[in-house]
């Protein structure tokens with residue numbers, strides 16, 4: 001009798017092993033992933049191992065130095081330990097050549113977070129392997145970003161309520177979470193979740209190949225981005241893990257087909273969980289739609305397995321849900337065709353058609369006249385709020401779908417005075433006016449250094465595709481209110497952002513054929529303006545051509561989408 005372990009909260013759907021044909025398709029999948037550069041070389045892999053070994057020694061040195069500073073004896077300081085753990089794509093074994101290593105440094109209770117940013121920082125800076133270092137102590141999860149021996153590393157730190165951190169320590173015991181502050185809990189969460197996911201899949205190798213494929217697919221189809229309301233890396237990993245639990249003996253190729261089928265038929269908002277949600281020793285919130293209204297609002301909940309369980313997909317909106325479901329449906333049809341030899345794996349990884357799909361787009365431009373750092377902060381903040389604009393837009397009666405694109409586009413221009421800057425901002429973001437920008441110097445990575453003393457205008461552009469209801473002819477759509485609310489939300493994020501001389505925010509409405517060239521890759525053909533026979537019918541969905549400036553919503557005419565609502 002076969003006493004196979006049951007993974008997950010239900011038994012498997014099928015325990016069938018692979019057929020010869022499935023094995024062949026699986027080999028082809030691996031070949032395709034190789035072609036897509038999903039895997040790194042052996043040399044890169046061994047370099048990562050070497051670097052991690054050094055980082056472990058540095059973590060030990062770090063704890064030792066802090067312990068000595070606290071007047072511990074040499075023996076005690078050595079025994080205080082210190083251990084590194086990884087999380088993210090490297091830990092899951094699905095990283096690509098350019099991936100970072102997400103690394104957690106676990107320290108004993110007498111080591112403070114300040115020490116991480118002073119003592120460890122100093123140790124790192126003394127190393128010849130260090131190429132770049134950027135500490136961000138005030139981040140939600142305080143972090144030191146480094147480049148070390150050519151590898152990007154995100155270093156975070158967690159302090160446990162223990163006097164010593166031995167090499168044998170694992171983080172699975174939830175009692176380790178007692179007496180920790182929120183920042184330490186957050187830092188530990190990444191490793192605890194990835195470790196659990198790996199424990200909860202029947203065959204890690206099958207899981208990894210399937211997850212590599214899903215990550216590539218989701219990126220190509222533009223549905224991989226937690227900030228914009230799509231699943232992020234951890235959520236995709238858990239979704240794949242659940243399918244692996246349901247088909248414990250299947251190949252990765254079969255997992256992919258079942259992934260699309262099961263998740264498109266899923267009875268959302270029923271949550272995807274990898275094990276029963278646990279209660280625990282802390283006064284912290286655990287995902288529970290029976291208690292919390294907020295949790296009931298999650299549209300496609302995917303719940304992390306490690307205590308305290310959280311929803312990794314709380315950002316999904318009604319629109320992004322529809323987009324995800326469409327892509328899952330599409331995934332069924334493509335993989336069915338692959339299984340009947342009508343298509344190949346490369347068809348599954350074909351590029352999205354976002355910039356050909358909608359008739360109307362909103363161009364959200366966050367711009368900064370200031371330093372690189374000011375630009376990064378402002379554009380990052382605006383980026384993180386775009387999802388809220390999507391929520392407001394999709395709630396409007398005439399809008400069927402507000403679909404955010406997953407990658408912002410970056411541009412920077414040199415300018416000399418206000419008039420020039422205004423001209424740049426007025427003309428950027430649409431095809432018909434982009435020619436006017438040719439007289440301005442575009443700042444690139446190559447010329448960035450030589451242009452460092454020039455005044456620069458940075459522009460980060462995010463796109464939202466709009467599917468509007470053209471049938472309701474009389475119904476006009478007014479996006480002033482959501483746009484104004486969005487402006488206020490961003491402006492009021494902190495006092496500094498209220499300065500219009502440094503920070504500006506512009507929303508333009510553009511038609512598909514007028515999208516700027518930057519959104520199309522070389523070799524892609526631009527859409528052209530069609531002479532539509534249905535012109536009359538479409539008219540109802542046309543919006544006023546008049547530019548509107550950011551104004552109190554009371555003065556908005558309430559009749560149309562502003563072509564340019566400008567802050």
Ligand SMILES: Nc1ncnc2c1ncn2[C@@H]1O[C@H](COP(=O)(O)OP(=O)(O)OP(=O)(O)O)[C@@H](O)[C@H]1O
Nearest residue numbers: 087088089090095096099100102140141190233234
């Ligand atoms: N802005 C953030 N806020 C909170 N946690 C984050 C943030 N960015 C990353 N993380 C955490 O770090 C983990 C790893 O993130 P990372 O961006 O390195 O992606 P990844 O899945 O490792 O993929 P890649 O191969 O691109 O590195 C995430 O799964 C998440 O737990």
Ligand SMILES: [Mg+2]
Nearest residue numbers: 088089100102
């Ligand atoms: Mg990573």
Ligand SMILES: [Mg+2]
Nearest residue numbers: 088100102154
């Ligand atoms: Mg990272």
